[in-house]
Amino acid sequence: MATTRIIPMHLNKGKTLAQCLADRTEYGMNPDKTEGGALISAFACEPETAVSEFALSKREYRELTGRVQESDVIAYQVRQSFKPGEVTPEEANRIGYEFAKRFLKGRHAFLVCTHTDKKHIHNHIYWNSTALDCTKKFKNFIGSYRAVRRLSDLICAERRLSVVENPQKHGLSYNKWRGGHDKLSNRELLRMAIDAALEKQPQDFDALLALLKASGYSVARKSRLSLRHENQKQSIRLDSLGEGYSEQELRAVLAGSRTHKPFVRKKYPKRRERATLISDIEAKLNAGKGYRYDQAMKVVKLKQMAKTLIYLEEKGFADFDALVNAAADAEKRFYDLKAAIKAAEARMGEIQTLRTHIMNYSRTRSVYTGYRKAGYSKKYLAEHEGDILIHKAAKKAFDAFGLKKLPTVRSLNEEFARLMAEKKAAYAEYHRAQEQMRELLIHKANAAYLLGLDEQNRQTTERQREEK
Structure with a gap:
């Protein structure tokens, strides 16, 4: 179920174009949300220099066209969210990239940033309003939101993902959707x-x-x-x-012909606070932001120390080695699930390719048989070239798969459905394993800090470097 929303990004007063672009894209490219930047893909630009490249294209646009707008749209953003458990982060990023490539038709540079910090995986897709040739700009036409939604739904349907059945043009704001306000409207x-x-x-x-x-x-x-x-x-x-x-x-x-059902306001549980690395808090303490900020960070640091100690007591870890072993087991479990999901996805891709070739092979078999009976006639080839090429491509694919006997389309559909069910089940466990691994690794690092093990390791490393 991919939901979409298109957002124009304007040039703010009092800020340079580069500052505005950096402000907007910094959130999307946050390494904490994109697994260290591994879930960022780009077209016609580099993520590290995208802001400079976007700004340079706009300068060239002004020089080539002489057009200057006061309230200029500098870029556009589409948010694309997926139903929890349906896609892996890598697959979501590929879907976002394919959507942007098809929607923009290769005329605009873009970034696709996939976030995994929430239960629903989602993409932040940014594209330059200025075209690659620097002579035109993207026009946010009437009904563009509908075109975005339809293309996104089409791509999801092609991959057998669910889509929103009855989409609405306007929705509630995020705070109202969450039911975050105690005050009644x-x-x-x-x-x-x-x-x-x-x-x-x-x-x-x-x-x-x-x-x-x-x-x-x-x-x-x-x-x-x-x-x-x-x-x-x-x-x-x-x-x-x-x-x-x-x-x-x-x-x-x-x-008396209808029963009244009073409106019930939805209540959503508060988001659980996640553990934080004490080393990250230490880095903020040394940022030089002033006395009051440092005092506040010291309080945060003490609270995180207490949370780690409470966590170790609640989980019953007898010593640091037990915590290390638990973290290693959680890490292994997470990467095993990730490998299983990727293997299922790879096989599902093979099935889709193989299924297409089998159907093409069956459809063009009689044409190719006629071609062979005609003694591979050039005239016959000219009349049926398209079908013959499709038939040859199917046979080449079968050889690549090493198939001696072709499976039936029905058996492939059954295998695809089974793999899809296994992937969904594994992905639900994958998310829990990821959260458990993250929690254990953070508390392990914090426990090492409290025990002074980080300082001992640092001193040992320095001694070894001096000895060399």
């Missing part, structure tokens, strides 16, 4: 007032409106019915409250 208050009025079992719709008026709402009817509380600035239409709250639906409830 005006719409939620109106829903609650309607629910309370319905509990009193009014005889008809007019009686329902009378109860709402008694609770402080005024009623206005122009083209549609709307209500406004005395503490609100704007009216709220009933049909904007969601399912079950339109005038027609409320009338049906009062008539």
Whole structure:
């Protein structure tokens, strides 16, 4: 299920073009989110110098065209998210790269940054608004969001990934989606007032409106019915409250032909705080940002020390060696799962290729048989060249696979489905193993810091270097 969103990135006042580009792309290329930069791919630019390359192309564009815009779009970004457990980070990055290549038709440089810091793997795709020839710019045409979504869904469908069935043009903001605000919105208050009025079992719709008026709402009817509380600035239409709250639906409830289901606000658990390396906190302490900052970092450092000690006690590690062994086991488990997933993906790719060649081979067999019976006639070849080339390509692929007997398409489909199920199951475990490995490695490093082992290792390394 890949969801997409296209975002124009403008030139901010008071900042240079290079500063704006760096600010926007720095988050996407964060090494902590992209596995040390391994999940960053690029087209027609280098990730390390992309900001400079983008800025240089815009300078050349101004010199070639003489066009200067006050509110200039310097780049575009697409966020592409995937359903948890469906793709590996590497596959997500390949999908993002393919999407950008096909959507931009190779005319714009772009970066694809795949983030794995959340349960849902997602891509941040940045592309230069200026074309590679520096004479044109990307036009964010009407309906571009729809084109982005359709292409992304097409690529996912080709790989047998799920897509959003009923996408909406506009969605909730992230904070509202998470239900992060304790303060109720005006719409939620109106829903609650309607629910309370319905509990009193009014005889008809007019009686329902009378109860709402008694609770402080005024009623206005122009083209549609709307209500406004005395503490609100704007009216709220009933049909904007969601399912079950339109005038027609409320009338049906009062008539007894429909059951009212009160709106339930979704609650999401707070995100668990992740462990932090004490060495990273030490680096911030030495950043020279001032006394207050250093004091705050010292408190953070003490808290992290306490968290590591509590973790070791809760997990029952008798000594440091037990922690080292547990971390090594977790690391091995993670990389074994990763290798299994990659092997499944590789075989699934082979199956897709083989299935295509088998179908092409069957479709063109009669044409190639006729070609052979015609004594490999040049005239026959000219008339059926396309089918003959496809048939030869299929036979060449079978030789490359080392096949003596062709499998049936049905058996390949069954194997593909089995591998897909195994991959999904392994990937769910892969995510848990990754989190467990990360937690153990961080607490192992922190425990080494608390025991002074890091300092001992550093001194031993320095002595060995001096002896050499």
